[in-house]
Amino acid sequence: MKPAVLTGEHYITGDIACAEGAIAAGCLFFGAYPITPATEIAEHMAERLPDIGGTFIQMEDEIAAIASILGAAWTGVKSMTATSGPGFSLMMENLGLAVCTETPCVIVNVQRTGPSTGLPTMTGQGDMMQARWGSHGDYELIALAPSSPQDCFYQTIRAFNLSEKYRVPVLVMADEIVGHMSEKVVIPEADKIHLVSRPKPTGRKDRFKLYEPGPNGVAPMPAIGDGYNIHVTGLTHDERGYPAMNVEAQEQMMDRIKGKIQNNLDDIIETESYRMEDAEIVIVSYGISVRTGLAAVDQAREMGYKAGLLRLVTVWPFPEAMIREIAGRVKGFITVEINLGQIHYEVERCAGGKAPAFLVGSAGGKIIHPDKVLECIREKFGTAGV
Amino acid sequence: MKPTKNNQTEIIVTGFGGQGIILAGRILGMSASLGDHKESTLVQAYGPESRGGACNAQVIISDKPIHYPYVNKPHILVAMSQAGYDKFVPALTPDAILLVDQDLVHPENAPCDHFAISATRMAENLGNKMMANIIMIGFCTAITQAVSTEAALATIVQSVPKGTEARNIEAYNKGFDYGLSTLKGREKRAAGQTGALAQ
Numbered sequence: 052m053k054p055a056v057l058t059g060e061h062y063i064t065g066d067i068a069c070a071e072g073a074i075a076a077g078c079l080f081f082g083a084y085p086i087t088p089a090t091e092i093a094e095h096m097a098e099r100l101p102d103i104g105g106t107f108i109q110m111e112d113e114i115a116a117i118a119s120i121l122g123a124a125w126t127g128v129k130s131m132t133a134t135s136g137p138g139f140s141l142m143m144e145n146l147g148l149a150v151c152t153e154t155p156c157v158i159v160n161v162q163r164t165g166p167s168t169g170l171p172t173m174t175g176q177g178d179m180m181q182a183r184w185g186s187h188g189d190y191e192l193i194a195l196a197p198s199s200p201q202d203c204f205y206q207t208i209r210a211f212n213l214s215e216k217y218r219v220p221v222l223v224m225a226d227e228i229v230g231h232m233s234e235k236v237v238i239p240e241a242d243k244i245h246l247v248s249r250p251k252p253t254g255r256k257d258r259f260k261l262y263e264p265g266p267n268g269v270a271p272m273p274a275i276g277d278g279y280n281i282h283v284t285g286l287t288h289d290e291r292g293y294p295a296m297n298v299e300a301q302e303q304m305m306d307r308i309k310g311k312i313q314n315n316l317d318d319i320i321e322t323e324s325y326r327m328e329d330a331e332i333v334i335v336s337y338g339i340s341v342r343t344g345l346a347a348v349d350q351a352r353e354m355g356y357k358a359g360l361l362r363l364v365t366v367w368p369f370p371e372a373m374i375r376e377i378a379g380r381v382k383g384f385i386t387v388e389i390n391l392g393q394i395h396y397e398v399e400r401c402a403g404g405k406a407p408a409f410l411v412g413s414a415g416g417k418i419i420h421p422d423k424v425l426e427c428i429r430e431k432f433g434t435a436g437v
Numbered sequence: 438m439k440p441t442k443n444n445q446t447e448i449i450v451t452g453f454g455g456q457g458i459i460l461a462g463r464i465l466g467m468s469a470s471l472g473d474h475k476e477s478t479l480v481q482a483y484g485p486e487s488r489g490g491a492c493n494a495q496v497i498i499s500d501k502p503i504h505y506p507y508v509n510k511p512h513i514l515v516a517m518s519q520a521g522y523d524k525f526v527p528a529l530t531p532d533a534i535l536l537v538d539q540d541l542v543h544p545e546n547a548p549c550d551h552f553a554i555s556a557t558r559m560a561e562n563l564g565n566k567m568m569a570n571i572i573m574i575g576f577c578t579a580i581t582q583a584v585s586t587e588a589a590l591a592t593i594v595q596s597v598p599k600g601t602e603a604r605n606i607e608a609y610n611k612g613f614d615y616g617l618s619t620l621k622g623r624e625k626r627a628a629g630q631t632g633a634l635a636q
Contacts, residue, residue: 062467062477088483172484232506233463233479235470345504421505 055103056241065203065229066091066133068236069159070099072207073131075244078157079105080130082119084112084138087171088227089161092133113138117145120156125283127274129211133159135227136169139178140185146220147186148285150308153262153270155214155249157207159223161230162338164389164415174227175415176338176389182222183367189305191312193319194222194367196337200234206364212247213319217311218269224366226389228339228418252279261292262304268311312368321364322373326352330359332432333377335398336387337363339418344387347424355435356428366394374401384408385427389415407431445499446583447508449528450573451521452541454482454492457570458517462494464574464592465584469498472588478506491520498583513581515573516542517556536577538569552580554615563608571597571605572612579616586613 056075063071070092073081081096083089097107106123110116113134120130134142139160149156160182164175178185182194193213197206203225210221252259252271259279262270270290273279282292287304289295312319326348327333336344344360351358361377363370374397378384383406386395392410399408411427413419448465452458459481466479476499482492495508514529515536516522522542529535531548539553554576560569571593578589590606597605 060471062463062470062479227483228480228506231481231483233466233481234477234503339506342504342506349504418505418507 052102053099054241056244057238058240059238061236061238062233063200063236064091064231064233065197065200065225066161066231067095068200068203069133069197069207069223069225069230070095071236071238072204073157073211074099074103074105075204075238075241076208076211077129077246077248078131078211079103079128080120080123081105081132082108082110082123082130083116083132083134084110086113086135086138088163088230089133089135089138089159091230092159092161096131113141114145117142117149117156117158120158121145121149121152121154124154124156125275125281127277129155129157129215131157131159131207131211133161135161136163136165136171136178137167139181143181143185146192147188147190149220150186150190150192151285151304152283153218153272153308154220154283155218155272156220157210157214157223158220159207159225162224162226170416172227173416174339174389174418176224176226176340177391177393177415179224179366179388179390179393182224189309191309192220192222192367193217193312193365194224195321195364196224196366197229198338198341198362199229200232201236203229204236204238208244208246209321212245215247215249216267216269217315217319218249218272219312222367224338226339252277256280260290262288262290262307264307264311268307268314270307316368316372319365319368320370320373322370323362323364325360325362327359327361329357331357331382332359332385332428333381333383334358334360334385334387334424335363335374335394336360337366337394338388340387340389343419343421343424346421347387347428350421350425351428351435354425356432358428363394369394369397369401371401374398375403375405378402378405381406382432385411385424385431387411387419387424389413389417389419444501445497445503446512447510448496448498448513448515448583449493449508449511449525450496450515450517451491451493451525452517453521454490456492456517457567458492458521459494460596461515461570461574462496464571464589464596465577466496466498467596468584468588468592469496472591473585475500476503478503480506491518491524493521493525513577513583515577516544517569517573518542534581536573536580538573552576552616552619554612554619556612559611559615560608563604563611565604568605568608571608572615575609575612575614576616577612578609579613580620
């Protein structure tokens with residue numbers, strides 16, 4: 052039997068690293084329906100979870116898969132599902148249920164090219180806006196984008212920590228290349244991995260309110276069977292969790308759902324900068340496209356352009372304040388993403404006309420070559436040094 | 438081995454799905470990473486081609502972090518099928534190294550030096566043609582030193598089915614020895630030529 056945390060150096064794919072990250076984070080329930088290119092995560096969880104006292108269930112479809120992880124979360128365990136393309140679409144209704152019931156869980160989307168069945172075995176980053184707005188109604192959630200297998204390991208752990216801390220579904224927006232590429236993944240010793248568990252109620256059980264916020268805006272969450280009165284519903288509910296069909300309850304619920312994210316942006320938003328100190332041309336990217344961007348920055352610097360890269364580790368909530376601040380001191384932005392413009396529009400919106408924003412995108416199917424970024428730099432910013 | 442200016446070696450292994458092409462790429466990448474403690478990235482064909490069609494694994498080995506994970510210009514092309522060779526030969530430059538299974542690939546119009554081995558036939562003589570990929574790794578290691586022998590052997594032992602380790606090590610050694618004797622033969626010929634020219 053293997054231990055939960057496989058301390059050491061491994062040469063594994065992003066999908067496997069993601070599964071190992073989940074296990075290292077304490078995930079004990081995985082419910083999913085296999086789909087390319089996320090299937091290896093399910094295969095690996097099926098192999099690993101029974102050894103460490105966890106449960107794997109292959110559900111009948113993705114609607115049931117996400118339902119199963121919400122149910123598992125309310126029994127008190129950390130839970131995850133993994134999917135892609137059409138499966139992610141099927142999960143949208145219950146993603147809203149997770150937001151509304153403030154259920155901590157992790158959903159991995161190893162993106163492929165859409166729309167519809169699209170190119171099942173080929174990469175894409177076309178689900179980024181769906182990740183933010185795919186379920187009906189207003190809401191906040193968190194989406195992270197790993198750029199390497201090592202990052203898949205860490206971002207999955209971080210996804211669990213954030214989901215537990217803020218009682219919110221967290222999306223790990225990987226893609227086919229990151230999911231299937233192999234690189235060295237270093238797994239630290241178990242006691243070196245920082246883990247967060249959901250806040251638990253401590254007061255009198257007869258006066259307990261399921262959605263009464265704690266100091267950071269997040270309500271403590273008991274498990275079913277802990278002895279607290281639990282009523283979980285997707286209807287608009289009051290702080291007791293009971294349906295309340297009125298505008299005041301709706302406003303109070305939405306304040307809490309949005310507030311716990313919006314009031315903790317500094318903790319949730321993570322970005323990385325590369326050669327940004329004196330950058331005039333800022334490449335904004337996330338996921339596998341970061342690697343295109345990094346190569347392009349180095350080549351552009353060699354050609355004499357002052358280029359830098361801003362990597363969105365957290366894509367949602369979007370780092371609006373940071374883009375606004377950068378926009379005031381640079382010549383322009385280039386967003387690199389494997390779609391025909393999604394995060395690009397967010398960058399453009401936040402740049403607010405202070406700096407132009409350009410897109411280097413594609414219809415999907417393969418990674419974007421750094422030359423495409425260099426072409427854009429030459430076309431939009433002229434010859435270096437002039 | 439001819440490293441780029443930033444000591445980056447880009448390798449493509451190509452052949453039919455089922456020849457162990459992906460495993461060969463994985464062994465090279467893993468050897469470089471976990472054995473030789475370099476940076477290494479493996480991307481692989483994933484669709485239907487990896488189950489019978491023209492299949493490839495792309496490995497980058499570097500002293501520095503690898504950004505773009507796909508091969509631009511292969512320094513080393515290992516071809517185990519004609520279709521795979523035909524697909525990647527346009528990407529070869531004169532200073533690349535081409536390694537072929539000579540019974541399966543006719544390296545016509547190759548712009549660079551090529552080294553040939555009957556890897557599949559040698560594997561059949563060892564009792565299992567599935568080991569042709571391991572023979573090819575041995576051959577590749579001797580000719581290019583892309584990874585160290587210690588790292589390659591340790592990775593092979595970890596990567597092949599239990600109970601077949603000794604036979605796979607034998608296969609590696611066959612390929613490696615054939616590679617060394619190929620290099621020696623070339624040296625001798627080169628030395629002979631120099632002698633003749635000196636007269």
